Amino acid sequence: MHHAIILGMKIREINEFELIDKLNEMCREYSGIGTVLAVGDDCAVLKSTSDYSVMTTDTLVENVHYILPCDRYLLGRKALAVNLSDVAAMGGIPRHALVSLGLKGDTEVEDILSLYRGICSIGRENGCDIIGGNLTGSATEFISITVSGDCSGRSLRRNEAQEGDLVCVTGHVGAAAAGMNMLFAGEDVPAVLSNAFQDPVPRVREGQELVKAGCHAAIDISDGLFDDLGHICSASRKGADMYLDRLPLRDEAVQRYGEKALHYALYGGEDYELIFTIPENDAKKLSFDYSVIGKITDSHEGVILLDKDGKEIKDQTGWRHFG
Amino acid sequence: MHHAIILGMKIREINEFELIDKLNEMCREYSGIGTVLAVGDDCAVLKSTSDYSVMTTDTLVENVHYILPCDRYLLGRKALAVNLSDVAAMGGIPRHALVSLGLKGDTEVEDILSLYRGICSIGRENGCDIIGGNLTGSATEFISITVSGDCSGRSLRRNEAQEGDLVCVTGHVGAAAAGMNMLFAGEDVPAVLSNAFQDPVPRVREGQELVKAGCHAAIDISDGLFDDLGHICSASRKGADMYLDRLPLRDEAVQRYGEKALHYALYGGEDYELIFTIPENDAKKLSFDYSVIGKITDSHEGVILLDKDGKEIKDQTGWRHFG
Numbered sequence: 001m002h003h004a005i006i007l008g009m010k011i012r013e014i015n016e017f018e019l020i021d022k023l024n025e026m027c028r029e030y031s032g033i034g035t036v037l038a039v040g041d042d043c044a045v046l047k048s049t050s051d052y053s054v055m056t057t058d059t060l061v062e063n064v065h066y067i068l069p070c071d072r073y074l075l076g077r078k079a080l081a082v083n084l085s086d087v088a089a090m091g092g093i094p095r096h097a098l099v100s101l102g103l104k105g106d107t108e109v110e111d112i113l114s115l116y117r118g119i120c121s122i123g124r125e126n127g128c129d130i131i132g133g134n135l136t137g138s139a140t141e142f143i144s145i146t147v148s149g150d151c152s153g154r155s156l157r158r159n160e161a162q163e164g165d166l167v168c169v170t171g172h173v174g175a176a177a178a179g180m181n182m183l184f185a186g187e188d189v190p191a192v193l194s195n196a197f198q199d200p201v202p203r204v205r206e207g208q209e210l211v212k213a214g215c216h217a218a219i220d221i222s223d224g225l226f227d228d229l230g231h232i233c234s235a236s237r238k239g240a241d242m243y244l245d246r247l248p249l250r251d252e253a254v255q256r257y258g259e260k261a262l263h264y265a266l267y268g269g270e271d272y273e274l275i276f277t278i279p280e281n282d283a284k285k286l287s288f289d290y291s292v293i294g295k296i297t298d299s300h301e302g303v304i305l306l307d308k309d310g311k312e313i314k315d316q317t318g319w320r321h322f323g
Numbered sequence: 324m325h326h327a328i329i330l331g332m333k334i335r336e337i338n339e340f341e342l343i344d345k346l347n348e349m350c351r352e353y354s355g356i357g358t359v360l361a362v363g364d365d366c367a368v369l370k371s372t373s374d375y376s377v378m379t380t381d382t383l384v385e386n387v388h389y390i391l392p393c394d395r396y397l398l399g400r401k402a403l404a405v406n407l408s409d410v411a412a413m414g415g416i417p418r419h420a421l422v423s424l425g426l427k428g429d430t431e432v433e434d435i436l437s438l439y440r441g442i443c444s445i446g447r448e449n450g451c452d453i454i455g456g457n458l459t460g461s462a463t464e465f466i467s468i469t470v471s472g473d474c475s476g477r478s479l480r481r482n483e484a485q486e487g488d489l490v491c492v493t494g495h496v497g498a499a500a501a502g503m504n505m506l507f508a509g510e511d512v513p514a515v516l517s518n519a520f521q522d523p524v525p526r527v528r529e530g531q532e533l534v535k536a537g538c539h540a541a542i543d544i545s546d547g548l549f550d551d552l553g554h555i556c557s558a559s560r561k562g563a564d565m566y567l568d569r570l571p572l573r574d575e576a577v578q579r580y581g582e583k584a585l586h587y588a589l590y591g592g593e594d595y596e597l598i599f600t601i602p603e604n605d606a607k608k609l610s611f612d613y614s615v616i617g618k619i620t621d622s623h624e625g626v627i628l629l630d631k632d633g634k635e636i637k638d639q640t641g642w643r644h645f646g
Contacts, residue, residue, distance in 0.1 A: 041481050041558075042412040042542060043377035045474060054366035055454065057421040057469060061461045089365040098380040100423075100467045131378065138384045140463035144423045146380060148471065151368060158364050219365060235364075 011112065011137075012105035019109065020135060023116050027130040030120040044131035046096060050150035054092040058082045062141040067184075072111045074198045075143070076118025082222065083147040084126050084202035085272040089220040091211030092151040094128040094204060099145050102138030115143070126204050154211055156218035156276070159235035165216055165277035167240055167294035169248065170203050172196070173225050174261055177268020178253035190252040200272040206288050210276055213285050218276040224269040229294075229303050232277065239299030245308040248291040266305075334435065335428030342432065343458060346439050350453040353443040367454035369419060373473035377415040381405045381545075385464040390507075395434045397521045398466070399441025405545065406470040407449050407525035408595040412543040414534030415474040417451040417527060422468050425461030438466070449527050477534055479541035479599070482558035488539055488600035490563055490617035492571065493526050495519070496548050497584055500591025501576035513575040523595040529611050533599055536608050541599040547592040552617070552626050555600065562622030568631040571614040589628075 011019070060079045062068055080097060087094045099119060103112065116130075123130050128147060172192075179193035203220070210218060217236060219228050225247070233240050244262060253261040277296050297304075305313040334342070383402045385391055403420060410417045422442060426435065439453075446453050451470060495515075502516030526543070533541060540559060542551050548570070556563050567585060576584040600619050620627075628636040 042409040043379040043415060043472075043478075045413065045478050046376045046378065048371045048374050048376060051371050053369045053371060055369065055419065055421060055469075055471065056366040057423050057455070057457050057467075059423045059425065059457050059459050059467065061425055061459050063462060064460045086365040090368065092366060096378065098378060098469055100380050100382045100469075102382065102384055102463070102465055132380065134380050134382050134467075136382050136384050137387045138463050138465060139386060140425070140461050140465075142425055142461060142463075142465060142467075144380075144382065144457075144465075144467040146378075146421055146423075146469035148378065149366075155366075155368050 009109045011103050011107045030124050052151050054090050054151045055148045056086040057146040059144040072114040073118040076115040077122040079143040080119045080122050081200050081202045083145050085220040087149045088202050088204040088207035089218050091156040091207045092149040094149040096131045097147045099133035102142040158232050161217040161232050161236035161238050161277040161296045163298045165296040166292050168290045169275050171273045172248045172250050173271050174265030175250045176270040177264035203274045214282040215276050215278045221271040221273050224267045226266040233302050239297040240294050240303045242294040246293045332432045334426050334430040353447050375474045377413050377474045378471045379409040380469040382467040395437040396441040399438040400445040402466040403442045403445050404523050404525045406468050408543040410472045411525050411527040411530035412541050414479040414530045415472040417472040419454045420470045422456035425465040481555050484540040484555050484559035484561050484600040484619045486621045488619040489615050491613045492598050494596040495571045495573045496594050497588030498573045499593040500587035526597045537605040538599050538601045544594040544596050547590040549589040556625050562620040563617050563626045565617040569616045
């Protein structure tokens with residue numbers, strides 16, 4: 001109803017409460033059952049739907065995770081996707097999200113509505129209601145989202161990998177980093193690479209299937225395949241052999257970057273695929289595609305990289321957030 | 324154990340995972356029962372302890388809510404307090420918190436440990452475990468916290484104020500704004516005023532008692548008494564008469580600011596006291612101190628300010644976040 005007023009306006013020009021009302025309205029349109037009292041009070045009130053729940057939070061920050069101007073709709077989708085991916089990595093069922101935005105005064109109101117449309121759209125695709133949040137001014141834009149969800153007594157932890165487990169990964173690795181670098185260089189980017197970076201698909205269904213299939217440990221790829229598998233190894237006090245020739249790279253990334261595509265796969269991060277460790281017999285039951293990229297060992301030396309001849313390759317350091 | 328390494332170091336000089344380990348360790352020391360798997364995996368896993376839950380999120384941003392340098396321990400306490408206050412305003416029982424930090428590279432590691440000590444200390448005072456979070460770089464520092472908690476089927480909403488209810492408030496109003504202005508002016512600040520601004524006490528116990536006492540509606544004072552009572556009025560489709568001579572001002576604020584102390588009480592915000600509406604007979608049962616500052620009416624004109632002779636005073640506009 002306020003569209004006529006809002007079009008062309010900047011955040012600092014409209015009443016904060018008006019914007020909140022507008023965003024609340026959008027969230028209500030998308031929202032499902034199970035929420036007793038959603039947006040519009042001091043807290044959301046929720047009816048419990050399982051004995052256990054999961055909770056996670058993740059934040060995207062301007063000039064760290066994205067650069068403005070950008071497609072705010074896709075940015076909204078990604079901001080929620082990275083959280084849904086964490087729920088997926090536990091085998092949980094996402095239910096509710098709270099969205100906290102830090103916004104600059106000269107932000108176009110329409111851009112924030114787009115951002116929220118993105119958040120709501122991927123929420124709906126994954127059964128996750130947007131139940132509230134917070135708006136504040138900030139000299140640096142950020143989007144901090146918290147998701148809660150249901151889980152059964154079993155969940156996919158990092159610390160239960162067993163010697164002999166296959167190390168597997170969903171989808172492709174290194175595509176997000178390749179896509180990001182091509183985008184920032186202003187090149188024409190193949191859709192599979194730009195999508196991997198801008199609109200990653202959280203593996204929510206796969207995570208839930210892995211719980212039932214007897215998967216031992218799982219994590220999603222945010223820091224990078226090498227570091228994230230390393231987290232499983234150190235939490236489980238195990239090692240892992242990783243077969244570099246088995247990594248599921250995108251042909252488009254190899255064509256553009258050659259050898260460097262492998263580097264992106266190991267250290268690029270942000271793929272939001274699931275790495276999981278599972279006994280070979282249980283892996284055979286899985287209904288979705290995955291790649292076997294290694295094996296859990298009883299070594300305590302973390303992740304060992306092996307070339308196609310089984311020869312060890314020395315690793316390089318993953319990226320750091322505060323660099 | 325890493326103290327010797329960490330002292331004197333800046334965020335950009337230490338490994339992100341090392342800092343996370345250090346913070347996780349601190350959270351575990353403080354944490355209580357009810358958490359199945361806390362910090363250190365993709366999600367926290369929680370055992371449900373009631374049929375309904377509440378969730379809320381709030382963020383403090385550098386140069387909007389605080390100015391650096393400042394006491395990071397108190398800042399941590401306040402960052403969680405504002406969320407606990409939202410849970411209190413619903414009559415909920417806080418249980419779990421997730422902490423998302425955006426940090427500049429030149430931040431002293433010791434300052435972040437202090438911040439976390441502050442968060443953990445007020446968490447423990449209120450039965451709220453810190454179960455996880457997120458660290459990221461950011462050109463502007465921010466602290467975004469999400470709290471979940473238990474609640475009974477009844478909660479203190481904004482939209483159930485009834486005609487004839489007393490409008491009451493806990494503690495004092497305007498003290499936070501007075502304290503903030505004196506601090507920023509570099510004046511000697513009486514402790515009650517600086518504490519009101521820097522270390523507000525969330526009214527968690529009072530909120531839970533209000534649920535049992537038959538309170539109709541409640542909200543905490545973040546935007547300011549006038550605006551926040553206005554939220555109750557518009558959600559409940561009622562009006563309110565507010566008696567300006569009954570507002571519980573701090574003597575110290577009146578001594579310093581005279582008439583302006585009343586302005587701070589109405590529009591200053593950040594007091595984190597509870598405004599509640601309750602039938603007179605139910606109010607008599609309450610075991611804690613409160614002030615009666617008005618009455619809910621059947622008018623639809625929002626909050627009417629009345630002087631000691633019952634004469635209407637025109638209001639002034641509350642502050643805006645994006646200004």
